[in-house]
Amino acid sequence: MTLDSNLIDELEQAMSNGDIGRRAKALRLVSDLFALGSGRFSEGHIKLFDQIMLSIVGRVEISARATFSQRLSSFPDAPCGTIRLLAFDEAIEVARPVLSLSGRLVQEDIVSNARKMSQVHLLAIAERAELPREVTDVLLERGDRAVAECAARNAKASFSDFGYASLAERSRDDVDLALSVWARPELPRLILVKLFVDASKAVQKQLEANDAHKTSIVRELVARASTQLLKQTRTESPVYLDASMDVMALHKAGELTQARLADFAERGDFYRTTTAISLLCDLPIELVEQILVRSNTEQLIILAKATDLTWPTTKAILVLGAQSDRTEAGAIERAFVTFTRLQLKTAMAALQFYRMRERAKPLSGAA
Incomplete structure (x- = not known):
């Protein structure tokens, strides 16, 4: 791969010039060039793009960063360093695209982001196509109601024992969250029972209306468990x-x-x-x-x-x-x-x- 001489000139002028508009234009040019060759670059080429993007992206206004982030988030070979920088941007319009969509954001950085950043950042993470339990643990530990419900609705999310217990606990008086958790087909039997038994009467009524067959199964499980507990x-x-x-x-x-x-x-x-x-x-x-x-x-x-x-x-x-x-x-x-x-x-x-x-x-x- 060779960089077009006109592009090199533009980059040199943008970096030496304090004009934000020219730097934004340079970022668009780099983005265009990457889009043309995405999928055919070597690791060396991607590292070169990473260096160029990192030198520009932090020096343009939010709107330019947000547009760039949206575009870069769709590339399966996007430069990892730049993706990470965008994910940790305090402006959610910049961070959201890569947090929600980019497959180049590694799990370690996702967990770190969830531990440090705002609730809207956590909400963006909860929308990812793949959510391992290491990530959902942090989302449920730090996240507000909206984050918990988004994670519960995410069909690709995985949860640990802590995660399931946390969802059941939060669902006691929250009909929408309870219905989202109730609908998960892989929900462990113990959590299914806990969710129903601990729920308020109003929530129980909604759960039963949503799936009467599942409710009858849970009631039978509760009956058996209570019988054994009473006997013991x-x-x-x-x-x-x-x-x-x-x-x-x-x-x-x-x-x-x-x-x-x-x-x-x-x-x-x-x-x-x-x-x-x-x-x-x-x-x-x-x-x-x-x-x-x-x-x-x-x-x-x-x-x-x-x-x-x-x-x-x-x-x-x-x-x-x-x-x-x-x-x-x-x-x-x-x-x-x-x-x-x-x-x-x-x-x-x-x-x-x-x-x-x-x-x-x-x-x-x-x-």
């Missing part, structure tokens, strides 16, 4: 052991009355309340715990009506259950309407069905 907590808890022995002794002595059960619930004694309901209904403790933890109002009312509990006692149990789930306002009032309408014979039939279903389960799967 129960078997390892000396508090549960004391409570269960106390309630079973009352039951054996015929002293497990409705007043006792109401007192357990009103005091917020989860273990005594669930053990008492389990004994009064002749149902496995695992099932009663699940119903209470999930605030399954309909099933709780069936158990209460079938064992002839009054509304005040039933309400105390419902309130205890609501403490472990963000039950929406008005749920207790609606439960009262259901309680008054439910017939005793209907409730007893449902309870008998629960008993038969639980007894039919294999011992290894009972929960």
Whole structure:
């Protein structure tokens, strides 16, 4: 490759002359020449262009740098030194094209840029065609909401465990971000569950509307996880052991009355309340715990009506259950309407069905 003599003259005059306009023109000429030969240059030629571009680009106005950056960002063999200089330009109109598009910007410089530069620089990085987890870690560590959502929407982005956890945490009350994360097909099962369980009711509703099938899968996973957690907590808890022995002794002595059960619930004694309901209904403790933890109002009312509990006692149990789930306002009032309408014979039939279903389960799967 040989440089045109006219171009050399222009460059020499531009560098020796303080006129910004002439330097901008020289930069355009260099850009034109590079465009003509891009894809055919040797490494030596590219280094020569790098030296020339670096000597000019920092000495022209922002608009000229921005135009140059936009053009250079599309070349697969663009000079790396110049690309790096443009990426770290404080003017985002200059930095954005190479941060978003250039394949010549090495990962080390992308990470460094994300650690030092502004939020708009981070947003430009989040738009890149390839985003390895080393980059997304920094974006989620430093980036604002817009950066996080852009990264979550980027189909080519990869995330570490930290990245996924950060996205789930940020999505609690942010519908748009939650939907972007929810839509990622590679989302780990644990993060999928965490995203849904920790989300606000409003966000959960949007997630369910977006993908009802995925929501049903997550609910089943949550149910299994909560069953295992409750069982582990129960078997390892000396508090549960004391409570269960106390309630079973009352039951054996015929002293497990409705007043006792109401007192357990009103005091917020989860273990005594669930053990008492389990004994009064002749149902496995695992099932009663699940119903209470999930605030399954309909099933709780069936158990209460079938064992002839009054509304005040039933309400105390419902309130205890609501403490472990963000039950929406008005749920207790609606439960009262259901309680008054439910017939005793209907409730007893449902309870008998629960008993038969639980007894039919294999011992290894009972929960």
